[in-house]
Amino acid sequence: xxxxxxxxxxxxxxxxxxxxxxxxxxxxxxxxxxxxxxxxxxxxxxxxxxxxxxxxxxxxxxxxxxxxxxxxxxxxxxxxxxxxxxxxxxxxxxxxxxxxxxxxxxxxxxxxxxxxxxxxxxxxxxxxxxxxxxxxxxxxxxxxxxxxxxxxxxxxxxxxxxxxxx
Amino acid sequence: xxxxxxxxxxxxxxxxxxxxxxxxxxxxxxxxxxxxxxxxxxxxxxxxxxxxxxxxxxxxxxxxxxxxxxxxxxxxxxxxxxxxxxxxxxxxxxxxxxxxxxxxxxxxxxxxxxxxxxxxxxxxxxxxxxxxxxxxxxxxxxxxxxxxxxxxxxxxxxxxx
Numbered sequence: 001x002x003x004x005x006x007x008x009x010x011x012x013x014x015x016x017x018x019x020x021x022x023x024x025x026x027x028x029x030x031x032x033x034x035x036x037x038x039x040x041x042x043x044x045x046x047x048x049x050x051x052x053x054x055x056x057x058x059x060x061x062x063x064x065x066x067x068x069x070x071x072x073x074x075x076x077x078x079x080x081x082x083x084x085x086x087x088x089x090x091x092x093x094x095x096x097x098x099x100x101x102x103x104x105x106x107x108x109x110x111x112x113x114x115x116x117x118x119x120x121x122x123x124x125x126x127x128x129x130x131x132x133x134x135x136x137x138x139x140x141x142x143x144x145x146x147x148x149x150x151x152x153x154x155x156x157x158x159x160x161x162x163x164x165x166x
Numbered sequence: 167x168x169x170x171x172x173x174x175x176x177x178x179x180x181x182x183x184x185x186x187x188x189x190x191x192x193x194x195x196x197x198x199x200x201x202x203x204x205x206x207x208x209x210x211x212x213x214x215x216x217x218x219x220x221x222x223x224x225x226x227x228x229x230x231x232x233x234x235x236x237x238x239x240x241x242x243x244x245x246x247x248x249x250x251x252x253x254x255x256x257x258x259x260x261x262x263x264x265x266x267x268x269x270x271x272x273x274x275x276x277x278x279x280x281x282x283x284x285x286x287x288x289x290x291x292x293x294x295x296x297x298x299x300x301x302x303x304x305x306x307x308x309x310x311x312x313x314x315x316x317x318x319x320x321x322x323x324x325x326x327x
Contacts, residue, residue, distance in 0.1 A: 001237055009237075015220075015229035018213050021195055038193050041230065045193070049236040053191040055228045057184055062176065062224065062327050069272065069284070080317065087319030095319035098243065101311050104280055110243075110313075122275075141275040148269035148283070149261045150226060 001049070004032060008040055013152075016053065064114045066143060068121035070128060071107035073100075073138040079109060082135055086111050089131075091124040106138055118143060176224065179207065180215060181327050187228065240292035241267075242314040244299065245281035246306075257283065259305050265289050265298045281311065 001009075007030040017025040023041065024034040044050040059067060074082055079097055086109070087095035095111045111128060115121040125141055176184070182205060192200050202212040219225055234241045248256045253271075260266055260283070269285040287298050299310045 009230075009232060012229050015227050016191070018198075018216055018220075020198060020209060020213070022197065023193065024195070034195070042193050044230070047236060048233055050230040051233050052189040053193070053230050054189040055184060055187040055225045056231070057188075057225050057327065058223055061222070062184070067270075068275075083317065083319040096315040097317040097319070098313040098315055101313075105245075105311065140277055142272040142281075142284070143275060144270045144272050146271040148257050148271055149266055149285070150268050152227060152267050152288075 004030075004036065005040055005044065005049075007032070008037060008044075059114050060147075063116055066115045066118045066121045068113045068115070068118070068125065069142040069144075070111045070113055070121075070125050071140050071142065072109040072111070072128075072132065072136050073106040074109050074132065075135045075137075076108075078135045082132055083109055085131060086128055089124075089128065091115075091127065107140070113141075176327065179205065180219060180224070183212075183215060183219075184225070184327050234288045234290070235292075237290070238292070239288065239290045240295050240314075241286060241288045242295050242312055243284065243286055244313060245285075245311045246283045246302075246308050247281050248283055248308060253282075256306050256308065260285060260302055263287075263298055263302065265294065 008026060011026045011029050016022045019025045021034070023037045027034040027037045030037075041050065041053075045053070059065075083095060083097055086092055089111075091113055092111045093114060095109070097108055098110055100106055100108050113121050113124045113128075115124060121141065121143070125139075129136065129139065186201065186205070191197060194200060196209070198212050199209040202209045205212065207215075216228060220228070246256070246260075257269070257271075261269055265287050267286045267288040269283065271282060272284050273279045273282065287295055289295050289298065295312075295314075299312060302308075303310050
């Protein structure tokens, strides 16, 4: 990541400008050409530095009021195979293997499930449970009660990050 | 025109927009025009809709979503067990760190709540994760349980509205 990339990242931390030629707007702001900006953005997209250019919807405002982080204690030998299966489910928005913290925290698979109601999330969790069968030895669901902060990745020298407290 | 901020009415066009814009936005000289054409609306209307939805909080961000790890940084998920009477105090201490990207209060469903605060730490340099954790532990006197992702099974944030 060089200086030009850094300037682009800093200029887009709060999002893409809502102007007819957003890449030109960024270019003007950082004193580079529109072509260079588009080239660098494409490059970062290709390398995975940019996951995607898109919208982060606010689940809660869109009626998906229940946000359940389902956690599972899965057999270590089967977790990869099962993790892949769970990750493919439409109801699961992200799925990760994470370390246990024994004895209090035995869970090693985390699957985020959204729903309009908690019941919907519970139903989707049951679906996951049946898929896992005997490989699971305990699970739980952690529902969100409050968003305490939601500001995203910030570069160090950027302005004070926005916070959203509900 | 009175507006109820609690009940947001997302019309058909906005729904389609939200579904369409979750990935693959063009990198071109008139990207909004391209998307507007696909939707059958004007470029102006598209920009106006995005502006209003942002103001109404229907979406939190629209733009390039950066992968901290690919940029040489790191992201991790961490949890803490905060006694009820110290909750607000600790939340403020943790949130004060700019590296805290997201922070949620959670409760367990099937068992008594063990970890009631879950947060994502996102740093520009990967070594800084443990520095931030160490600072938080010193400032709050509470252990931070670090739960970095060891494997990602599928990261797809498609929310169909």
